[in-house]
Amino acid sequence: MAMNRVASLLVVAALVVLAPGWTAGASSTHTPDVVLQQADGTPVPLAAYEGKVLLIDFWASWCIPCKTSFPALDAIFREYKARGLEVLAVNLDEQRRQADAFLSAHPHQMPVLFDPKGAAPLAFGVKGMPTSFLIDKTGTIRFTHMGYSGNVDARYRQEIAQLLSEK
């Protein structure tokens, strides 16, 4: 009988050890309270964008579709910034020099922030690169785009227009 109890305990212990791997990356519909960094290390809390329509894009220099999505999202930023859209391109490169090389090769106007430790994508539940989130004025994540192809440009514009028109 004692053996059975030991066996049960062992099985429970194994489940406890393995469980964290399954639960990592859970996401919520409300914008996580994360802090990003500017190029000089100045902290930028995401809470500072409350009340605004925000497009936050997670990218990295080594990610092939990001080479296309980065200029496309910058074009969206230039098109909609006068109407109040905020865009944050959050770089997730572990080595800053790779991000800097990419940025110097891709002229842009949208703000680029950094999160080399990856706390923000974990909080957002990012499952692939690139992933972008469209957040409405109440701070709710309304639309998510994983990966990128030119076909989704029209959908981005439609969703942004919808969120900007909401009060």
Next chain:
Amino acid sequence: MTLTRTHAFALLLLAAGALAAGGCATVQPWQRGRLADRRMMFDPDDAEVAYMTHWQEAREASSGGYGVQSGGCGCK
């Protein structure tokens, strides 16, 4: 049902395996920079692969076997 010594040993081994598996790290999508590096590819140089494939096909009098899609008739 009572647990025999063999069963207990097997369970202990299973538990030890499960504990060891707990050490496996989950690589997040944004942590794949090094894995995405060209140096991590089996064949990073397309031109070299094309040359070597051509060279091999010419000497072995056969072609394909490198992911070439066909209907299975053996023709390219």
